[in-house]
Amino acid sequence: MGEKIMVKGTEAIGEAAIRAGCRVYFGYPITPQSELTEYMARRMPQVGGVFLQAESEVATVNMMYGASSVGARVMTSTSSPGFSLMQEGISYMACARLPGVFVDVVRGGPGLGDIQPSQGDYFQIVKGGGHGDYRLPVFSPSSLQEAVELTIHAFDVADKYRTPVVIFADGMMGQMMEPVEFPDPIDPSTLPSKDDWALTGAKGRKARYVTSFDIDPYKLEKMNLVLQETYKEIEKNEQKWEEFMTDDIEVLFVAHGTVGRIVKSAVKLARQKGIKAGLFRPISLYPFPYKRLSELAEKVDIVMTVEMSSGQMLEDVRLAVEGKAETPFYGRLAGVVPTPGEILEALMKELRR
Amino acid sequence: MGQELQESIVLAKMPKSLSGKEFTYCPGCHHGIVHRIIAELIDEFQLREKTVLVAPVGCSVFAYEFFDVDGTVAAHGRALAVATGMKRARPDMFIITYQGDGDLAAIGTAETIHAANRGERVTTIFINNAVYGMTGGQMAPTTLLGMKTTTSPYGRTPEREGYPIHIMEIMKALPGVAYAERVKVSKPQDIPKAKMAIKKAFYAQLLDVGFGIVEVLSTCPTNWGMDPVEAQRWLEENMTKEFPLGVYVDKVTEVMKEKGVK
Amino acid sequence: MMEHKLIAAGFGGQGVMLFGQMVAQAGMIEGKHVTWLPSYGPEMRGGTANCTVVVSDEPVASPVVDKPNEIAIFNIPSLLKFEPMLEENGILVLNTSMIDREPTRKDITIIRVPANEVADKLGTLKAQNMVMLGAYIEVAKTVSVESVFKALEAKMTGKKAQFLDVNKKAIEEGMKIARQQLG
Numbered sequence: 001m002g003e004k005i006m007v008k009g010t011e012a013i014g015e016a017a018i019r020a021g022c023r024v025y026f027g028y029p030i031t032p033q034s035e036l037t038e039y040m041a042r043r044m045p046q047v048g049g050v051f052l053q054a055e056s057e058v059a060t061v062n063m064m065y066g067a068s069s070v071g072a073r074v075m076t077s078t079s080s081p082g083f084s085l086m087q088e089g090i091s092y093m094a095c096a097r098l099p100g101v102f103v104d105v106v107r108g109g110p111g112l113g114d115i116q117p118s119q120g121d122y123f124q125i126v127k128g129g130g131h132g133d134y135r136l137p138v139f140s141p142s143s144l145q146e147a148v149e150l151t152i153h154a155f156d157v158a159d160k161y162r163t164p165v166v167i168f169a170d171g172m173m174g175q176m177m178e179p180v181e182f183p184d185p186i187d188p189s190t191l192p193s194k195d196d197w198a199l200t201g202a203k204g205r206k207a208r209y210v211t212s213f214d215i216d217p218y219k220l221e222k223m224n225l226v227l228q229e230t231y232k233e234i235e236k237n238e239q240k241w242e243e244f245m246t247d248d249i250e251v252l253f254v255a256h257g258t259v260g261r262i263v264k265s266a267v268k269l270a271r272q273k274g275i276k277a278g279l280f281r282p283i284s285l286y287p288f289p290y291k292r293l294s295e296l297a298e299k300v301d302i303v304m305t306v307e308m309s310s311g312q313m314l315e316d317v318r319l320a321v322e323g324k325a326e327t328p329f330y331g332r333l334a335g336v337v338p339t340p341g342e343i344l345e346a347l348m349k350e351l352r353r
Numbered sequence: 354m355g356q357e358l359q360e361s362i363v364l365a366k367m368p369k370s371l372s373g374k375e376f377t378y379c380p381g382c383h384h385g386i387v388h389r390i391i392a393e394l395i396d397e398f399q400l401r402e403k404t405v406l407v408a409p410v411g412c413s414v415f416a417y418e419f420f421d422v423d424g425t426v427a428a429h430g431r432a433l434a435v436a437t438g439m440k441r442a443r444p445d446m447f448i449i450t451y452q453g454d455g456d457l458a459a460i461g462t463a464e465t466i467h468a469a470n471r472g473e474r475v476t477t478i479f480i481n482n483a484v485y486g487m488t489g490g491q492m493a494p495t496t497l498l499g500m501k502t503t504t505s506p507y508g509r510t511p512e513r514e515g516y517p518i519h520i521m522e523i524m525k526a527l528p529g530v531a532y533a534e535r536v537k538v539s540k541p542q543d544i545p546k547a548k549m550a551i552k553k554a555f556y557a558q559l560l561d562v563g564f565g566i567v568e569v570l571s572t573c574p575t576n577w578g579m580d581p582v583e584a585q586r587w588l589e590e591n592m593t594k595e596f597p598l599g600v601y602v603d604k605v606t607e608v609m610k611e612k613g614v615k
Numbered sequence: 616m617m618e619h620k621l622i623a624a625g626f627g628g629q630g631v632m633l634f635g636q637m638v639a640q641a642g643m644i645e646g647k648h649v650t651w652l653p654s655y656g657p658e659m660r661g662g663t664a665n666c667t668v669v670v671s672d673e674p675v676a677s678p679v680v681d682k683p684n685e686i687a688i689f690n691i692p693s694l695l696k697f698e699p700m701l702e703e704n705g706i707l708v709l710n711t712s713m714i715d716r717e718p719t720r721k722d723i724t725i726i727r728v729p730a731n732e733v734a735d736k737l738g739t740l741k742a743q744n745m746v747m748l749g750a751y752i753e754v755a756k757t758v759s760v761e762s763v764f765k766a767l768e769a770k771m772t773g774k775k776a777q778f779l780d781v782n783k784k785a786i787e788e789g790m791k792i793a794r795q796q797l798g
Binding site: 004006032115171172175176177178179258261262263264265266267268337338339340341342 | 636639640643649650651652653655675676677678679680681682
C-alpha cells in the first residue's frame, strides 16, 4: 500500500485494473465513463499493455472474447447503452467460460436517457441482459477505495470461475474524487497460468477449441450444467455485504452502491430523531446475500429499499425477506440522485402509516 | 503404374493441419477445397502450433472441427473483432478468420472494414457464394441482381434490395490492407492460383505488412437449386462477371522480394 | 464531530471545480475524510457548474448533500438556487464582482468578496477563485492555509507552476477581506 492520493472514480478503477495485472483494454467512448477509457489510453503503453479504441461496443466485447480466449486479463468500461450493445458478446463469453471484467458506469435511461447517475440497469446487469441460462458475478462499490479493491477482486473472481464479471458503478462513482490508497501492483507474469484451457497453439498437445456452441442439445446441456455448477460455487463463496448500525435495529434500509452511502447519512439522521435505523448494503448483487438479509429481516417490521431505479433490487430484497417484514420502497429515476433528507422523509411517511 | 500411383498417393496425403473429421458440406460446395488449401499452407509454413482459426456463424460454423489447430466460433459477423483481440493480446500467434458473405459483408461490415483499415495482422478467407447457406438460401449482400432466393423470391432488384456489395473493391480504398485478391476454385487450374493468393495473405501477416484477405467465389448447389456441375458453370458464367477476379491490393510481393522470400 | 458540507457554484470556467478540489485535497493532507462530487454534463461548458465537498473527522457517508452548511457562490443563478438550501447559521461567501444583488437570508454569515477586482489588481483575473478560496477558509476554518498551499503546489506543476505565487497571493488577499468583515 502506498500513500493516499485524490483520484476520480474512473481513474481509480483504471489504475486498480493495471495493478491487478490487466494488460489488455478495449473500449469505446461513452459518457459518463470516457475518462476511464482515456486513462487506459495513457496508462497501457506505459506498462507495455494493449489499448485499442474499438469501432463500437459490439466490436469491443468481441475483442475481449478474442483476447480472453488466448489467455489475457482483459477489461472494458462502458455506460448503459454501450452495455446493452455488449450483451450478445457477454452471453457468448459466459458460455465459452471466458473471464473478463466489465465496468458499467450506469446512467439514466431507458433509451438515450441522460448522463446522470442511475441504478436502473439492475435487471440487465444482475439478472442477465443477454440470451441464455447464465449469471454474472456483480460487485457494487460505494466508495472509491472499495471500487479499487473490488476491481482487483473482480479479475481474480473472473479467472477463478472463468466467467465475465461486472463492476456496477454509476455516474456519481465515476465522477467523484476521494482519497484512495492503491495496493502494490501485481506482476502479470506471476498470475496463475491459463494454459490448461486457453488457445495458446496446439504445441505438444491436441488442438482445442473454446466455443459457446454445440449443435447437439445433450452436449450443450452438459456445458450448461458445468455453468450451473460454477454458479453454485459462486453463490457459496462470493457473497459480500456491509452492515451499518444494525446491532439494535427497529428499521432496516437496503441500498447498494453510491445510494448505500447516501442512506448511511439518512440512518444517522433517523437516529438523531430516535429511530433505530440501520443499513444492509449488498456488495455482491449476484450472488445476492439473501440469507444474511433474511436473518436481519426477522428483527424488524420494516425493510425499506432505496434505489436509483423504480424498484429492481427490491425484488431480490423481497425474495430474502419472504414476508417477514413490510418492504416499502423509495426510489428516484432517470438520473435524479436521492438526498439523505428525502430518504428520511420517505421513512417517516412509512412509520406514520 | 506402380511408381505413378505411389506419387499420386503422396500428393493426395491429408494435410496434418486437418483433423481428419469428414467434411459435412454438400456435394459440389467449395468449402472443402478451400479448407484443404488453408491446411496445406499451415503445414508448409509450419504454423500449426501457433495458429488459431476463428470460424464464423454460417455453414462453416464447424470449420474449427475440421482443422487440427486451436479454434473458436465468433458471434455472427464478429470474427474480425475476435481475431483483433487475439492478435493484439498475442502478436506471436497466427490468426485466421474464415467467413461467409452474410457474416463478413452484412452483419459484420463494420468489424470487417475497421479491422482491415487498422491493418490488423490477421488473415481472412472470405467465401462468397451469393447466398445465406446455413439458414436455407436467403438473400445475401452479394446476391446477384435478378437472382431468386427465399427472401428475394421475385429476383433481386436494385430498387427493392439494392446492389450486390463488392468487398475487394472496398478493400482497395483502405490503407491498412496489405493483400486483397478475388479468386475461384471451380476448375482444377484455379486451385494453384487460389493457393498462391492465400499464401500472399498469410505473408501479409507473417511479414507484418498489414491485413490480408482473399475472396473465394464459391458455389452453393443446394440453395442455388442446381446439381454440382451446373453450379460450377453458373459460377463461371455469372459470378465472375459481377465479381471480377484479380489482385486488388498487393503490398506483399515487394516486401517478399526485399526480404528474399519466395 | 466536525463536518463541513460545502457547495461551490458558478459559471463553467470560473474555477469552482478547482476551488472545491483544493478544499478537498487540503482536507486530505490534514488527515481528514473528504469527498468531492461535481455536477457534470453538457452544462459544464459555459452553463452553471457546481461541486459538493464534504470534509469530516469521520468517514464520509453521503457525498450528496441536501443542506450544505457552507456555500461559495460565484454567480446570480447559483445564489438563487443555493441560498435557500443553506442551513441555519450557515456561511455564504459571495463574489460581489459578479453578483449585484443582496442575499435575502438574515440567519447566516455573509462574506462579500469583490474577487474579480482583487484578482485583476494582482494581474490575473483568473485567480478570482483563489480570492474566494482564501475568504472561505478564513471564515469556515475547514482547512489551514498551509494545507491549501500544499494542495495548490501538488496541483500546479510543470507549466502551471509559474502561477503558484499569484494564486497564493490571491488566497492571502481573500483571507484579509474575510478577516476585515468578521471584525
